[in-house]
Amino acid sequence: MISHTEENYLKALFALTHAKGEATVNDVSKQLDIKMPTVNSMMKRMAEKGFVLYESYKPLKLTEKGKKEAALIIRKHRLTEMYLVEKMGFGWEEVHHIAEQIEHIQSPIFFEKMDELLAYPKVDPHGSPIPDANGKIVSENYTKLSDCKAGERVIFMAVAPSSEELLRFLNVRELILGSVITIESIEPFDESMTVSYVDRMEVFSSKVCDKLLVQPKRR
Amino acid sequence: MISHTEENYLKALFALTHAKGEATVNDVSKQLDIKMPTVNSMMKRMAEKGFVLYESYKPLKLTEKGKKEAALIIRKHRLTEMYLVEKMGFGWEEVHHIAEQIEHIQSPIFFEKMDELLAYPKVDPHGSPIPDANGKIVSENYTKLSDCKAGERVIFMAVAPSSEELLRFLNVRELILGSVITIESIEPFDESMTVSYVDRMEVFSSKVCDKLLVQPKRR
DNA sequence: CTTGCGTGTTAGACAAGACTAATATTTGTA
DNA sequence: TACAAATATTAGTCTTGTCTAACACGCAAG
Numbered sequence: 188m189i190s191h192t193e194e195n196y197l198k199a200l201f202a203l204t205h206a207k208g209e210a211t212v213n214d215v216s217k218q219l220d221i222k223m224p225t226v227n228s229m230m231k232r233m234a235e236k237g238f239v240l241y242e243s244y245k246p247l248k249l250t251e252k253g254k255k256e257a258a259l260i261i262r263k264h265r266l267t268e269m270y271l272v273e274k275m276g277f278g279w280e281e282v283h284h285i286a287e288q289i290e291h292i293q294s295p296i297f298f299e300k301m302d303e304l305l306a307y308p309k310v311d312p313h314g315s316p317i318p319d320a321n322g323k324i325v326s327e328n329y330t331k332l333s334d335c336k337a338g339e340r341v342i343f344m345a346v347a348p349s350s351e352e353l354l355r356f357l358n359v360r361e362l363i364l365g366s367v368i369t370i371e372s373i374e375p376f377d378e379s380m381t382v383s384y385v386d387r388m389e390v391f392s393s394k395v396c397d398k399l400l401v402q403p404k405r406r
Numbered sequence: 407m408i409s410h411t412e413e414n415y416l417k418a419l420f421a422l423t424h425a426k427g428e429a430t431v432n433d434v435s436k437q438l439d440i441k442m443p444t445v446n447s448m449m450k451r452m453a454e455k456g457f458v459l460y461e462s463y464k465p466l467k468l469t470e471k472g473k474k475e476a477a478l479i480i481r482k483h484r485l486t487e488m489y490l491v492e493k494m495g496f497g498w499e500e501v502h503h504i505a506e507q508i509e510h511i512q513s514p515i516f517f518e519k520m521d522e523l524l525a526y527p528k529v530d531p532h533g534s535p536i537p538d539a540n541g542k543i544v545s546e547n548y549t550k551l552s553d554c555k556a557g558e559r560v561i562f563m564a565v566a567p568s569s570e571e572l573l574r575f576l577n578v579r580e581l582i583l584g585s586v587i588t589i590e591s592i593e594p595f596d597e598s599m600t601v602s603y604v605d606r607m608e609v610f611s612s613k614v615c616d617k618l619l620v621q622p623k624r625r
Numbered sequence: 626c627t628t629g630c631g632t633g634t635t636a637g638a639c640a641a642g643a644c645t646a647a648t649a650t651t652t653g654t655a
Numbered sequence: 656t657a658c659a660a661a662t663a664t665t666a667g668t669c670t671t672g673t674c675t676a677a678c679a680c681g682c683a684a685g
Contacts, residue, residue: 409641409642411641411642411643440642440643440644441643441644441645443643443644443645444642444643444644447642447643448641448642448643451641451642462650463649463650463651
């Protein structure tokens with residue numbers, strides 16, 4: 188009923204519309220590395236199928252049906268990532284590429300089994316929330332480390348969608364989700380931060396700090 | 407390089423050519439439920455790519471390259487089936503449909519990890535041999551239960567490729583791989599067999615006996 | 626208020642992978 | 656051996672998902 192390709196468009200739209208509620212043809216084109224005319228015609232077809240709201244020269248929106256489908260694909264992706272890390276011993280930097288493929292598998296029992304074996308996890312290995320079986324997803328509401336001030340103590344909750352390189356960077360520096368980070372100082376020139384956590388002290392560029400999602404440590 | 411579709415043709419050819427070393431266009435057509443002209447044109451394209459030996463109006467053969475590719479896909483399929491049964495708790499009748507999809511995943515580390523976690527299994531949950539990472543596969547050389555004589559004692563080694571229904575039939579009767587089966591008698595009229603194993607005594611139709619692969623019990 | 630550039634759309638081509646209808650070859654059998 | 660049935664092939668169409676080239680819209684800067 189819904190093709191592999193259409194699933195990829197839904198995922199892209201879901202990610203892009205997360206902020207403003209809408210996305211442009213150009214956004215989708217860049218996100219998927221597919222030329223604009225192709226995206227345009229696909230959007231029309233997906234509008235026919237009731238996944239997308241399309242009007243000429245206006246931004247794209249997902250319908251409720253489209254949002255639900257997208258969330259269910261993201262559910263499969265994130266459950267898979269969690270399974271690969273927790274049950275198969277992969278590193279969090281290795282799992283995205285595999286999950287991109289497994290998310291298209293059609294087999295409810297397969298993903299139910301994963302969910303069960305993982306004891307119904309709420310987040311994936313990067314801290315992103317896993318939508319429930321009805322496509323409901325709780326929004327994260329974390330702060331970027333780069334938006335915090337010197338002296339603050341925060342908990343590292345999630346990594347914003349990013350490259351494997353960042354994850355390997357964090358591996359090397361032994362920074363893991365849940366760590367308490369203290370912002371020792373911020374360099375005014377380039378916004379790089381000197382931070383400490385566990386028994387480490389590191390300097391993170393603003394590019395890194397933009398990708399680390401945190402919440403204030405209580406007390 | 408090699409499409410999902412082409413992989414399915416390779417698998418079908420491998421299965422069909424297992425016996426005689428060749429298969430007809432008609433065989434492949436039936437096996438994949440794809441019309442003959444489609445198979446015909448696909449065979450020409452796969453011959454161009456060096457997977458198949460094609461000559462007009464002659465039976466199809468796989469090249470060495472084609473055989474190796476096919477064996478590697480079957481390796482992924484059977485490793486996956488073993489993983490699903492051993493590590494995720496699925497029944498042997500549930501795993502074929504899932505493995506049919508996972509076998510197309512492109513990720514060497516994923517299948518290496520499965521292999522490692524399973525401690526390098528030699529056979530899948532149905533007793534079929536798993537090709538090694540170079541595409542080498544040992545042939546089974548088992549006998550059909552239906553070819554055995556009354557009074558023989560045999561070990562149940564594998565199930566010939568078949569339907570889920572047969573596997574559920576065996577589940578209900580608690581017959582598992584490795585069981586020692588004694589052939590109590592054979593009904594001359596319909597070749598049905600009365601067999602005993604563990605503390606059970608059952609009657610199997612010739613259709614069932616055709617699918618049960620066994621080897622003689624030594625001593 | 627016009628013009629230029631970025632974005633959006635239309636038109637037309639192409640490859641993969643499927644189909645049907647028609648034709649050709651091979652094979653089994655009278 | 657000849658003919659009918661089964662099998663194989665050719666030709667042409669369709670859908671999906673991609674592209675490029677060309678044209679249309681719309682907004683920001685002068």
